[in-house]
């Protein structure tokens with residue numbers, strides 16, 4: 001469980017503390033995500049979920065504690081190193097590149113993977129071009145997998161919200177991640193889109209770990225193996241959805257009985 | 260379906276090579292028809308188009324602003340002048356490579372602190388750089404020739420080229436045209452390289468940073484490195500353009516590359532069209548022949564060219580053109596082509612991009 005050294009874990013936070021001035025955003029929190037596990041990070045607004053994501057991604061340096069990626073053989077990664085190390089994250093909302101086509105947005109997902117240098121770009125060497133074409137094909141495959149290939153040449157501003165979310169998911173999958181981090185993937189989706197998304201996440205688990213922040217309990221409960229509940233920067237409960245559902249601390253936090 | 264957005268990363272290197280080659284050959288052919296004065300103007304325009312292209316890459320592709328490109332031009336020009344004094348007979352290609360390298364290096368020096376700055380702060384930093392060049396040049400007299408500047412006559416027309424011309428003004432004609440042809444060829448080469456960059460992995464990294472820096476980082480783009488690289492490339496292009504400009508005029512002084520030139524470069528870039536090769540070509544052409552336009556307008560309106568109004572006519576015309584461009588074709592004159600194409604397409608299909616469909 002959380003805290004203990006685990007060689008299997010894809011990602012692991014140990015005693016992580018983050019302060020914003022006087023505010024204790026994360027207070028010695030520990031949890032991990034095992035290989036091929038789906039973990040849900042839940043908690044009321046302001047509990048520290050996004051901050052925890054930012055710590056894992058290297059956007060936020062913890063005041064104390066450590067982040068490790070034992071299965072990837074890495075400790076603390078900078079954001080720009082995540083992609084190559086096998087960690088992909090979607091941003092809250094959509095976070096697409098607005099002036100680039102859907103296809104290019106997805107191609108961008110593998111940007112950190114390639115070794116083609118500046119000289120190859122400048123001289124337009126054939127290897128660079130072959131690589132671009134392969135990337136394009138791979139991106140097309142991702143779009144087809146999510147059933148949105150017909151939007152390949154559209155600009156993000158011209159497609160429906162649900163499609164945009166799929167595009168950002170396709171982009172995250174481009175890098176073949178070992179750990180997929182989803183920040184509120186279900187927000188703004190309709191019933192059928194939610195079903196599709198849940199189906200997809202279950203399929204993805206075959207080849208990767210998934211860590212997701214989510215507000216929609218109906219969506220998250222049947223989907224995840226384990227929940228980590230944050231409240232006021234502390235982990236107040238960890239466990240299977242069935243046990244969390246009846247946990248008195250969690251109920252209190254969500255019903256606002258105990259501030 | 261909608262295919263407006265699908266333009267990048269297409270086309271092989273060979274097709275870009277053919278495109279640039281055709282345009283270069285066409286321009287070379289034109290230089291044979293133009294009179295010597297127009298050839299000289301064209302040469303300057305070609306030099307400026309290289310700088311505009313670098314600026315277009317910086318602003319249009321990486322999303323960073325620079326008011327310092329006249330400074331990078333000056334650095335390239337002084338490097339050219341100083342090199343000419345010591346190695347007057349070395350092949351001209353060495354001069355160009357040196358000017359690019361020195362430009363790139365100054366770009367690196369500016370970029371390292373600048374990559375932490377955004378928007379107006381970045382603009383201020385680059386502005387300070389280009390403002391510092393003239394005082395520096397005035398100060399280090401032994402290297403830069405001080406107020407009087409440097410003179411060099413490096414561009415000698417080869418005999419075989421001279422022999423193509425005969426008649427009264429053979430030497431004048433040949434010299435003007437050799438200069439123009441050299442400038443056009445150099446511009447052609449740089450345009451080819453930039454075309455490659457536009458369609459490359461590196462080019463995409465720039466656009467990712469420009470559009471959404473957080474998301475760019477998450478897909479593996481190293482932000483400081485990418486932003487610095489954008490500056491270095493733009494400064495190398497400016498260094499080369501400055502070198503060419505100085506060679507054409509056979510001199511560089513502290514006032515050759517004034518701060519206002521940085522503004523002019525920006526204006527030319529917007530007029531032509533940000534982030535496109537054709538926009539830089541158009542910017543260069545406007546620069547080359549703007550004095551003719553100014554002359555026409557002064558004679559049409561009867562304004563005395565030496566009067567206060569007449570002397571500032573170029574700035575006024577650029578200003579008016581800039582306003583018209585921003586109002587009617589924000590993608591610049593180069594954007595008129597695709598816009599026209601879209602207009603025609605829209606008659607056949609119903610509004611492809613208008614709504615959130």
Ligand SMILES: Nc1ncnc2c1ncn2[C@@H]1O[C@H](COP(=O)(O)OP(=O)(O)O)[C@@H](O)[C@H]1O
Pocket residue numbers: 020023025043044045046047048049050051052
């Ligand atoms: N950059 C920041 N500076 C100051 N306070 C912050 C910052 N980011 C988050 N916080 C605060 O930290 C707490 C946790 O925020 P966050 O992680 O965004 O919560 P959640 O994602 O669970 O809604 C909140 O009280 C929030 O206001």
Ligand SMILES: [Mg+2]
Pocket residue numbers: 049050092
């Ligand atoms: Mg949040």
